[in-house]
Structure formats: C-alpha cells, structure tokens
Amino acid sequence: MAETLTITSLGHEGDGIAETASGQKVFVPFTLPGEVVTAEIEGERGHLVSIVRPSPDRIDPACKHFTVCGGCALQHWAPERYQAWKRELVVHAFAQRGIETEVDPVVPVAPHTRRRAVFTLARDDKALVLGFNKRDSHDVLAIEECPLLVPEIENRRDKLAALANRLVDQGKRARMTVVSTDTGLDVSLEGARKPGRADYEALGRAATDGSICRLTVDGAEIVMSRVPELRNDPIVLYPSPGGFLQATAPSEKSMADLVDAAVGKSGPVLDLFSGIGTFTLKLARRFPVLAVEGEARLLQALDRSMRFSKNIKAVTMRRRDLFLNPMAPPELKPFQAVVFDPPRAGAKAQAEMLAKSAVPRIVGVSCNAATLARDARILIDGGYRLTRVTPVDQFLWSGHIEVVATFELARKGSTTRRVKLS
Template sequence: MPETINVTIDKLGAQGDGIGEHEGLPVYVPLALPGERVTVSITEKKRGGLYSQLVSIDQPSASRREPACKHFGSCGGCQLQHLNTDYYQQWIRDRAGLALSQHGFEDVTILKPFFAPVTSRRRAAFKVHKGGSGVILGFNAKNSHQIINLSECPVSSNSIMQIIPALKRVLDKILPTRSVATVHCTAASNGLDILVDSNLKLGLEARELLAEFADTHDIASLHWQQDGFMDPVAIRREPVMDFAGVKVPLPPASFIQVSAECESEMVKHVVEACKGYRRVADLFCGIGTFSFPLARDHQLLAVEGAQAAIQSLELARNASAAQGVRLKQIVTKHRDLFRRPLTAGELTGFEAVVIDPPRAGAQAQMTELAKSTVERVVSVSCNPNTFARDARILADGGYILDRVLPVDQFLWSSHLELVGVFTR
C-alpha cells in the first residue's frame, strides 16, 4: 500500500510541480499550488525527495482555475493550466529570475514576458499506437509511455488539430495492430508538412492511401521515414517559411520557432539589439529565422550544424533577389559548434553575435565568445538553466547582461525561452 500523507504546498518548482515538505524531505506534487493543503500518495523516493500523486485537494488556493483543456492532468504536454493568469504570469517572470540568481545575476532587468496566444503552436510531434480498437494519437502522459488520445488541444494551431481525425483514419488503415509511430506536423507558411516515423515498410496500397489523404486535405508534403530513410510519399508543393519576405524551403520536420507570434517578438528584440553594428554572426542559425531579418541591414555570417537547414538557407539567399528582397551579404558555414566553436580569432571583425543553441546550451562557444572582442552578444535560449550557466561564462569574460526578455512560447508548460542582451 502506498503511503498517504497530508502536505501544505510552499512553492511551485521549475517543472511546475507543487513542492511541500514531509519529515525534512521535499515532496513533489503535480497539479498542486502554493498555499494548498493536499492529500497525496507517495509513489517514489529518489534523489533526496518524495514523488507523489495527488489524492485530494483539501484546501484549494484562490489562484486555482478551471483548466482550458479536458486532457489537462493526464496529458504530459501542459503542466500549468490550473493557475490563474496573474499567478501564471508572475511564475514565468520568477522562473527567469530564479535561474539567473542561481548563477549570480541578482539585479538584471527582466522585461515584461511575452506569452504565446492559444492555438498558436504550429509544430508538434504526436505519438501513435495502433491497438485492438484502432489508432490512438496524442502526447505521452507525464513520465510515461502511455499515449493520451487527443480530442482537443487548445495550444496547437487549428490547421494541425483539424487534420488529426483524418490522419488517424488513414493511419488506422495502414498500421498493423500493435505498432507505433511518431507523426511530426508542422504548419508551414503554405500548408502542412507531415513526417511519419515508423518501422513499417510502405507497400503500394499504403502509399496510395497516403497520397489520396494528402490530396483530399491539401497537405503540402508528406514523408514516411523508416530506419532513417525518408520516403517522399506526396510532395504537392514545397513547404516554405517566410522570414522577412524571403521564402525559405522547410526540410521535413525541421526546427522552426513554434509560435509565429513569439518568433516575431524574438526577431524584433534580436534585430533591435543588433542595430548599429555592421557585421553580425548568427550561430545555430537553423534555416534563418534571425538571419534573414538581420541580413536586411547587416553583413551576416550564418553558422549551423544541420546540413539540410543550412542548404535551405543558402537556396533562399540565392533566390531572394529574384523574389524582390534586397539583402546584404550572407556567408554560410556548416559546422558543429559543440566540437568546433568559432574561435575568438575567427570572431575578430564581428561586432555582434546572435546565438541560439539547443537546450544543452553552448558552453564551448560561449568560452570562445568570452575571449573575443565582439561588443554585443544576443543569447536566445529555450532553457533558462543553461542560459544562466552560459551567461556566467560571458559575464566572467567581461560582458554585462543588460536585459532579459522571457518568451513563453510553450504556453502552460514548464518550458521557457529567454532572449538576453550582453554588452562588452
């Protein structure tokens, strides 16, 4: 029998769990809020803490509200729909402040956070399972491989949500019972890009069904990936993104900022922070979210590790004049910036650097930047902890962190983006 205890929740942790205390140990309680008195059953004791499941809320917080989605609580996609807006917005701000203070940044200006609107998420990877009673499709439950069969998702874009019933029907016809797949859906500027990742080899009939599905629903492109081989099943038009008026081809399932509104806000801050600098480097540039807006006014070096992404950027750059867009020079480099960061010497002559690494951050590259003569660094990050860790490297190298913009791109989740502006 699991142990059942009563706890008072003192605070919200970085993953969105309520945290209380029992016999000197922290107790982590998903879906509980500060000030609440709750009954929980202990599920696990690890790393000096007690992990638990909420049994009942005996004294609810005044900051609690009805979640926006019926799957909230079981679906692992969102952690914070039960907070009222004021409390949630304050938590986002505090989360940025806490990560910064853990690395010695106490008095940094944290700007008013920007929040993704509902239905603005234009990229999602859904898990699929075909069982005896058909296909289920959705996100995993928290800390579990169980899939929550989605019938609504208030954060995902309408174009993605509207395709789900038909997608499930076609996958139901194709997938054998007891099989799994992952479906990556991206709402590009000119339609949906879908990539199905499965270990099933496509037969002729399945291919025809998918092609018909793509035609009926005006899907821009549909790939089937098996054992790493990407099969272009239906390419009805090349999916593209529009960055500062430049049409950039989107490789299947590649990275884009998940909300167009958050992307615009981040681009605005990045461009503003680079004003007045002539030569700019955009590191971890992807397909050019920041590169093209920057290249309207600055000579640019764009560096990226994914070959398909940098090739898209190059194609778009080469076609931009014909599209009537005037850009300054863009030089590209395909390079692994973890293993071979741009050295301080290579950065000589660059006045500003924009850096937007994956969640792991960019310790090696920041170490080189800290030794460089670059005057302005704009650090864009999807992980406040690695952002703050890397910011410390820059600060120890003589940079001052002027301001930080929190961008809540994954609404109601514990993910948070930060844009930090540093000056030497």
C-alpha cells in the same frame, strides 16, 4: 494512506512542493502555492487526492485532458501568477550563477498558436491511436482536443491518423511531426514500416485534398502538392521535413524582434546555430550575415529561403559542429555582433571562445534558462556586460521558458556583482 500537506512553492517543472510531517520534501503535481491538499506519498512524489483549501489563483483548466496528458502542467493557474512564476524561473537561474540582473516581464503567448506538433502513433487491438504520451507513462492518449495547437492541426487529427494508418503495424509505435505552414500542413512520419508501391499510391491520394502540402516518410518524399512556406514578407522560410522550427509564430516574431534590436546598427553579423534562418534572414535585411549550422538539411532549407527572400543582404552559409569546433577569436574578429541559439544543452564551448573575443555585441537565445545563465556567466567573466534579459513564453502551460539575453563588451577585467542565494 493520504497525508495532509501545505504547498509552499512550485518546482521548476511546475509541481507543488510541500513537506511531510517527518520533514521530507515531496512534489505534488497540479497544486498551487498556499493550497492545503491531501496526497498519497510514494518516495518524493505525491499523488493528489483532494484539495482541502484551494488557492484563490486556481482556475478551470482549458483542456479536458489536463492532468492525464503529459503535455501541460499549469493550466489551472491564473495567467498573472503563472507569468510571474515563469519570470522567477529566469531570475533564479541567473542568480544561481551569481548574476543579479533585471529581468523583463514575460512576453506571453496565446492558446491555439502552437504551429508544430509531434504526435505519437500506436496501434492497439482496435485501431491506430494518434495523440500524446500520458503523464509519467509510455501509454498514448488519443486526444480529442488540444488548446495549444493551431486549428489547422487540431481540426485534422482524424485526417492525420488516416494518413498513417497503413504504415503502423500491430504493436508498433511511430512519430508524426506536423507543421502548419502558409501553404498547408507539412507532415513527416518517422519509425513506421517502409512503404511499398501500393502505400505510396494510397498515401498520395490521401494527401491531395488540399490540406497537406508535403508528406515524407523517414525522409523520403511521398507527395508534395505545394512547397511548405512560412511567409513573413519579404522573408520566406522553408522548413525541413521534421526539422527544428520555433513552436509558435508569435513567439518567433517576438524573439526575432528582440534579436534585431539587440544587434544594433552595425554589421556584419554572425548567426551561430542558425537553423533554417529564423534570425539570419531578418538580420540580413540590414547586414551581411554568416550563418553557421551543424545540420545539413537545415542549411539546405536556409539556402532555399535565402534564394527566394527579397531585399536582403548577402548571406553566407557554413556547416560546422559548434560543440566540437566552436568559432575561435580570430574567426570572430570581423563581426560587429554575434547571435547564438543552441539546443537545450547550451553553447559552453562557444561561449568560452566568445568570452576571449572582442565582438562588440552578443545576443544569446535559449529554451533552457539554466544553460543560458551558465553561458552568460562565462561571457561576463570574460569582460561582457549583461544589458537585458527577456523571457518569452513559447511553451505555454509548461515549465519551459524561452529567453533572449543581450551582452555588450565592457573593459576587460570588469566585474559583476554576485548574489548569494538564501
């Protein structure tokens, strides 16, 4: 039986929060604050049945697959209110760690800018399906459109499915990572069956129409008509097959500009969790940079980028697992600035070492505001002052937000006002 609910707020994943008549908290997807809705309740989850009184901030979603596809949660919210909520996610994450700080307005990102897509491939009784997982399901939705993706990817869904058609057997699933580069699509297929000679020849022919620059299957290169390049003169980045890459070019530029400004006017610079060199090479236009990364293939991509980029200072690379073996204070001593951009788990061990150092400036970048706030607390307690926090909406219409935070060394023993959450 459906129950009438009033949505009071949104949770950190974008689901509406309400209380039942008995006082139980429930989460109802695709609702907005202030709305009155009816929902079928199962445990803490509510399935939206109808909207009795819609929010004035409700808008038509941009995609026909919204509410079915598991990729987006908030296409139905007016941009101004949506961006304000994203900013509040960051404010709340830092407040939970007792950090009261000004947070900049969200740097927005437009639709059709996602240059990296990870598709699921599954073969049913009829054909191969290329798409994304349905919401709260392992079933694959065959997408007909995606307003997140750049047209170079969105308009070639059928081409991409045809490429994988030979290698996904009945009842099997695989993953396809597609990156739109300046020289074509870089396609990496993982989890399919091992290709034979006939497959190599067929895939090679299919990938030579000019739209695909490289095709790899489980790390083995099948064809490369052109080297994948991400050009930002005088810098060129060379992505690794299926490897990490900032999801959109505009958000990458915003973050790189923020990092570059935060580093200031003194080097050398240490870039931790450097990846393929997103921040390394921009900083290397002004300073020598040591780039430290745990994945060998990302460093190989950075090495190529370093050799083909122009007008940069010396870049030194070092492979190191910074989770198990963080850079210690004596190793940090030569640097005037440190940048760290870890995975979602954050950089707790490295932050503890940085907090004991005397590096003048530190810049943290993270796709997880909660772990960045935890690391910020460590740095502040070690004597650093948080000077700026900027959210960047790299993950449009989702509950995720990228954040750039800047720290300056203050006198040891300095304090930061803690806030009490109500």
